[in-house]
Amino acid sequence: MFRRRREPVPFAFVVEADRFRSNVEPPPRPRAGAAQIAGRTLIGLTAAAALVGALLLGMPAMESGPHGKTTQHSEAAEGR
Template sequence: MFGRRESVPFAFLAPTDSFRSNVTPPPRERASAGELAGRWLLGVCIVAGLVGSLVIGMPALSTDRSATGAEQSEASDRH
């Protein structure tokens, strides 16, 4: 049914790993002015978003010690 499988010597397979083509790929196209502006705008938007989230999130991450001290002193004065 099946044809006879012949073993392939390793020495025959080894040269194919170092094969290099003599065909050079076409040169990359330069990005147009619109594409460059779009990439720049996208980068600015990402940086602005990160900076904005940091500015908005910093008050939530900081501990305000003066406010907690005033609340504690008020509560102790009432009792």
């Protein structure tokens, strides 16, 4: 049914990659400067403030029931 190819695979070195371990490490990441740390902090604080603001503005809309004593009455409902 299925015939195996007897010819060598052109990229046979990929098979051997599992056995090969390199002792070369990538260079260390550069340290973040003061400007980068301040920028990241400001972005984080802005995102947190936006979430809190959305929660505070959205809470009244999520409450059920009438608010206070200001209800609207139509003149037709009074039965004049």
